[in-house]
Amino acid sequence: MADTITVNGTAHPVPEDPRVSLLDFLRHHIGLTGTKKGCDHGQCGACTVIVNGIRINSCLTLAAMHDGDSVTTIEGIGTPDDPSALQRAFLEHDGFQCGYCTPGQICSATAMLEELAADWPSDASESLEGRIAISGEEIRERMSGNLCRCGAYANIVAAIEEVAAGGRS
Amino acid sequence: MRPFQYTRAPSLTEASNLTAGEDALAIAGGTNLLDLMKLQVETPGQLADINRLGFADIEATDDGGLRLGALATNTDTAVHPRVRSDYPVLSRAILAGATQQLRNKATNGGNLCQRTRCFYFTNIDQPCNKREPGSGCGAIDGIAKLHAILGTSNQCIATYPGDMAVALSALGAAVEISGEKGERSVPVRDFHLLPGDTPWIENVLEAGEIITGIVLPAPVGGTQIYRKVRERSSYAFALVSVAAIIELADGKFSRADLAFGGLAHKPWFDPRIGECLLGQPPSAALFEKAADILLEDARGYGENDFKIPLTRRTLHAVLAQVTGDAA
Numbered sequence: 001m002a003d004t005i006t007v008n009g010t011a012h013p014v015p016e017d018p019r020v021s022l023l024d025f026l027r028h029h030i031g032l033t034g035t036k037k038g039c040d041h042g043q044c045g046a047c048t049v050i051v052n053g054i055r056i057n058s059c060l061t062l063a064a065m066h067d068g069d070s071v072t073t074i075e076g077i078g079t080p081d082d083p084s085a086l087q088r089a090f091l092e093h094d095g096f097q098c099g100y101c102t103p104g105q106i107c108s109a110t111a112m113l114e115e116l117a118a119d120w121p122s123d124a125s126e127s128l129e130g131r132i133a134i135s136g137e138e139i140r141e142r143m144s145g146n147l148c149r150c151g152a153y154a155n156i157v158a159a160i161e162e163v164a165a166g167g168r169s
Numbered sequence: 170m171r172p173f174q175y176t177r178a179p180s181l182t183e184a185s186n187l188t189a190g191e192d193a194l195a196i197a198g199g200t201n202l203l204d205l206m207k208l209q210v211e212t213p214g215q216l217a218d219i220n221r222l223g224f225a226d227i228e229a230t231d232d233g234g235l236r237l238g239a240l241a242t243n244t245d246t247a248v249h250p251r252v253r254s255d256y257p258v259l260s261r262a263i264l265a266g267a268t269q270q271l272r273n274k275a276t277n278g279g280n281l282c283q284r285t286r287c288f289y290f291t292n293i294d295q296p297c298n299k300r301e302p303g304s305g306c307g308a309i310d311g312i313a314k315l316h317a318i319l320g321t322s323n324q325c326i327a328t329y330p331g332d333m334a335v336a337l338s339a340l341g342a343a344v345e346i347s348g349e350k351g352e353r354s355v356p357v358r359d360f361h362l363l364p365g366d367t368p369w370i371e372n373v374l375e376a377g378e379i380i381t382g383i384v385l386p387a388p389v390g391g392t393q394i395y396r397k398v399r400e401r402s403s404y405a406f407a408l409v410s411v412a413a414i415i416e417l418a419d420g421k422f423s424r425a426d427l428a429f430g431g432l433a434h435k436p437w438f439d440p441r442i443g444e445c446l447l448g449q450p451p452s453a454a455l456f457e458k459a460a461d462i463l464l465e466d467a468r469g470y471g472e473n474d475f476k477i478p479l480t481r482r483t484l485h486a487v488l489a490q491v492t493g494d495a496a
Contacts, residue, residue, distance in 0.1 A: 018173065018174075018175030018216070019170045019172065019173070021203070040207065041204050041207065042200055042204060042270070042271060045268070045270060048270055054244075054273045055269065055270050055273060056270050056273050056274045057200070057270045057271065057274070060199060060200045060203050060204060060271075060274065061198075061199055061200075061203065061274060062175070062196075062199065062203065064175050064218070065196070065199065065218055065220060108269075108270065112269065115269070118248075120244070120247075120248045121247075121248065121253065121260065121264060122264055122269075123261075123264040123265050123403065125264075128253040128254075128257055128260050128261070129253055129254065140403070141402075141403050142269055144268055144269075144403035144404045145267075145268025145269055145270045145271065145404060
């Protein structure tokens with residue numbers, strides 16, 4: 001039996017060609033085109049997905065390295081009828097213009113909220129220990145791996161900050 | 170990407186066997202290697218996936234230190250409670266590099282082995298003695314803003330780009346290596362090499378050798394700082410960085426372990442800096458003297474001339490910060 005990668009709860013066989021990146025596997029092999037290819041070099045974050053609960057650049061890893069892993073893509077986060085809290089906040093705050101970077105932004109921010117909940121420090125954190133104070137500065141640092149060529153950053157930060165602060169109350 | 174044979178190494182011994190060949194490379198996180206394979210800077214015929222070999226734990230050593238598994242991710246390491254409390258300069262250095270997505274995938278062993286970001290190295294249409302021995306160095310008379318000012322050769326002026334290893338150098342950590350001939354331990358300060366006439370040899374790893382861990386000595390305390398100067402406030406390589414572990418006793422330096430990033434083909438550690446500072450009370454004149462020693466043999470290549478005064482000022486700023494602006 002072939003090794004499998006579980007994507008949004010469904011198991012798929014690992015591709016035979018070892019050159020296939022996890023990103024190309026998602027888009028071309030199993031037809032989940034929500035995850036976007038921007039730079040294909042780990043610089044833009046458009047391809048961000050969540051693997052075993054951790055956000056990574058799917059362009060810089062081989063599908064063959066992920067058999068047995070569980071991947072969550074934008075298709076597994078929300079639907080038009082039932083968007084996640086972050087997706088609602090992006091709509092409310094107009095956190096995009098063209099929308100190309102948005103799946104990566106949402107996947108990245110979804111995992112980032114878990115990192116904040118676990119009080120992982122960032123380069124912007126005053127202290128390495130204790131609770132992280134949520135701020136625009138923290139969110140900008142933590143989201144620096146996701147570029148938005150339309151420059152919707154102010155609204156993206158506002159959307160994420162609202163959900164992050166809500167999670168704390 | 171050129172075709173290659175992918176093998177998941179079933180054991181450390183097998184990983185050594187697989188990577189002993191000239192055409193073979195080990196892959197762990199892959200964030201740097203796959204990038205270079207897409208650019209055809211790296212074209213291995215054989216790729217040995219070592220991700221499932223275990224050694225991902227972070228655990229205390231018998232003498233009170235900490236052993237970081239080579240396959241622990243940069244994130245695992247930076248957020249580990251003992252790294253945060255006992256080796257804050259290491260957490261800070263890791264968090265100052267790359268992005269969260271990359272740190273989540275990149276491993277400690279791979280981080281040590283990452284290649285330079287020299288534009289001539291990563292562009293296969295350009296000359297580069299590191300990538301293609303004998304083809305020349307485009308950077309020496311070319312675009313050299315990120316390039317080295319210390320320990321360069323007429324073959325190569327590339328820098329080692331990482332942050333983590335700079336902190337490890339200041340901390341006096343050691344790299345644990347396993348190979349066909351057995352196991353050995355190499356101080357981080359001796360792990361990376363200067364370019365000399367063989368810029369393609371970047372560290373002491375021999376064919377078939379795999380990094381299994383990094384050992385931190387028992388915590389030394391002190392004030393620990395990682396100061397990174399870069400062109401953007403996030404996700405940019407260091408122009409200059411300083412990892413500093415400083416302690417004062419009776420108003421004089423009783424510990425001064427400093428290492429520098431962005432200056433050379435390796436994290437730069439010069440024992441004369443500590444010797445200059447130890448036993449002396451902090452003063453602006455003393456800081457200048459330390460900078461004079463550090464930069465004694467510094468040489469700019471046009472675009473990176475600014476790094477010489479920038480390094481002086483950054484060292485001065487770190488020492489002034491730690492000593493409460495005593496100077």
